[in-house]
Amino acid sequence: MPDDNKKTPLLDELEKGPWPSFVKEIKSAAESEPMAADLLGQLELSYQEKISHWKHGGIVGVMGYGGGVIGRYSDVPEKFPNVAHFHTMRVNMPSGWFYTSEVLRKICDIWERHGSGLFNFHGSTGDIILLGTRTDQLEPTFQELTHLGFDLGGSGSVMRSPSACVGQARCEWACYDTMDLCNEITHTYQDELHRPPFPYKFKFKFSGCPNDCVASIARADLSIIGTWKDDIQQDNAAIAEYAAAGVDIQKDVCDHCPTKCMEWDGKKLKIQNRECVRCMHCINVLPKALRPGKEKGAVVLIGAKAPILQGALLSSVLIPFVPADELLETLKELVSRIWDFWGEYGNNRERVGELIQRVGMATFLDAIGLDPVPEMISAPRDNPYIFFKKEDAEAAGDGNGAAAQR
Amino acid sequence: MPAATETIAEAMYQMVAEYMGKKNLKATDLTKAMIAKFGEAECTKEDCKHAIRLLIDSGRCVYSYFGGSYITLPHKEGAAPE
Numbered sequence A: 001m002p003d004d005n006k007k008t009p010l011l012d013e014l015e016k017g018p019w020p021s022f023v024k025e026i027k028s029a030a031e032s033e034p035m036a037a038d039l040l041g042q043l044e045l046s047y048q049e050k051i052s053h054w055k056h057g058g059i060v061g062v063m064g065y066g067g068g069v070i071g072r073y074s075d076v077p078e079k080f081p082n083v084a085h086f087h088t089m090r091v092n093m094p095s096g097w098f099y100t101s102e103v104l105r106k107i108c109d110i111w112e113r114h115g116s117g118l119f120n121f122h123g124s125t126g127d128i129i130l131l132g133t134r135t136d137q138l139e140p141t142f143q144e145l146t147h148l149g150f151d152l153g154g155s156g157s158v159m160r161s162p163s164a165c166v167g168q169a170r171c172e173w174a175c176y177d178t179m180d181l182c183n184e185i186t187h188t189y190q191d192e193l194h195r196p197p198f199p200y201k202f203k204f205k206f207s208g209c210p211n212d213c214v215a216s217i218a219r220a221d222l223s224i225i226g227t228w229k230d231d232i233q234q235d236n237a238a239i240a241e242y243a244a245a246g247v248d249i250q251k252d253v254c255d256h257c258p259t260k261c262m263e264w265d266g267k268k269l270k271i272q273n274r275e276c277v278r279c280m281h282c283i284n285v286l287p288k289a290l291r292p293g294k295e296k297g298a299v300v301l302i303g304a305k306a307p308i309l310q311g312a313l314l315s316s317v318l319i320p321f322v323p324a325d326e327l328l329e330t331l332k333e334l335v336s337r338i339w340d341f342w343g344e345y346g347n348n349r350e351r352v353g354e355l356i357q358r359v360g361m362a363t364f365l366d367a368i369g370l371d372p373v374p375e376m377i378s379a380p381r382d383n384p385y386i387f388f389k390k391e392d393a394e395a396a397g398d399g400n401g402a403a404a405q406r
Numbered sequence B: 001m002p003a004a005t006e007t008i009a010e011a012m013y014q015m016v017a018e019y020m021g022k023k024n025l026k027a028t029d030l031t032k033a034m035i036a037k038f039g040e041a042e043c044t045k046e047d048c049k050h051a052i053r054l055l056i057d058s059g060r061c062v063y064s065y066f067g068g069s070y071i072t073l074p075h076k077e078g079a080a081p082e
Helices: A009-015 A022-030 A034-049 A101-114 A135-147 A178-188 A190-194 A236-244 A249-256 A281-285 A324-345 A352-359 A361-368 A390-395 B005-019 B027-038 B045-058
Strands: A054-057 A069-074 A088-091 A115-121 A128-133 A204-207 A222-228 A262-264 A269-271 A296-302 A316-323 B062-066 B068-072
Touching: A009 A022, A009 A034, A022 A034, A022 A115, A034 A115, A088 A135, A101 A115, A101 A128, A101 A135, A128 A135, A178 A190, A178 A204, A178 A222, A178 A324, A222 A324, A236 A249, A249 A262, A249 A269, A249 A281, A296 A324, A296 A352, A316 A324, A324 A352, A324 A361, A324 B027, A352 A361, B005 B027, B005 B045, B005 B068, B027 B045, B027 B068, B045 B068
Parallel strands: A204 A222
Antiparallel strands: A054 A069, A069 A088, A088 A128, A115 A128, A222 A296, A262 A269, A296 A316, B062 B068
């Protein structure tokens, strides 16, 4: 435990309560790792003075890579010499975050040899985060990680490590193989992952169904969310069993449907599939009775981001439906056009969603060669943001220009 | 006749050196400048990508991060302790 000079009364507050505490874990590490002990000391100082004592390093990294290492230096190295350098390394996680316990132990061993031994499993993009090492330990760590079959992830103005839900490996709702697509995209765009070519970061996230367990609609520049085109598969006998077991179909299912597309007469559930917006609520409540349709694929959305420079954005639909077996080729074609336009017209530190806001979706679609369709919306039942030209509407047979005025 | 990767890399290096300390240059800035200098027929985006890789792998230039990612000449890390 810390001596009197290393008491941490403010941090100790974060150990109270029933939830896990990072302070407790760092204290545990500090018993054998001086870096962790100094980390606690510097953090306590920051809490006392209400100011960060970290400085950002600009050029540390491994040879040839422009990402994967986030430089951190202490601005009070005389007080805490063991965290004078405290760089973070991002390690590209496996698709779906599947590990063997053996490989996890090996990663821990590597990090105890070369760094603080502290991790985040996982960072918000999904990478394994190795917290705290010195500049001279970056290359040796990288070498050992690559021998174990791991690579660094993305940081800076790169394609960030693509992430995917567990998909068909564990989940029966997955409408396409998220892990395979994530792996393919990761390997296809290694250059964009490691050598910063963009105005700012670019994130892919792959969700197998509209439950969107990786929150791609809120955080990915390009969200690929599984969906289906035909009707929800329905087992009426199983629905009757749910009702007999006490599930209130009207209250718990129909009343929560955002489009009120289903009716329950006490015996049979009737679904107006044309009105369904794939919210997944009914399927989540009645998993043995309802399933996604058979014609599976994904919707591709663009432009989400968390708030950093500007406010948060949610994705907008870019392609309403791509069959599962056409996803990879469609994405490759689409991404090259998006990156070309963004690289040409994007401002420094401007995410692609912000560029679209600035130039307008119609201009963006025109630039990447996609025809506007009514399904291109920012939220179900929202108005399309496409304004059709009057001559286009007339050419399509709408002689009074009604579509143009929509 | 397409410009050689080494020629593009040298032109990029000169540009990075000229702007060092005045303006941070991104990969896209260098790419646009090289296409303007050599012409689209003689210098493609792919050529520029190879040239940047040559500069980085040789150690003549490094990636740096100041809010975004830039390409600069190697220099002492300002934030590093003495």
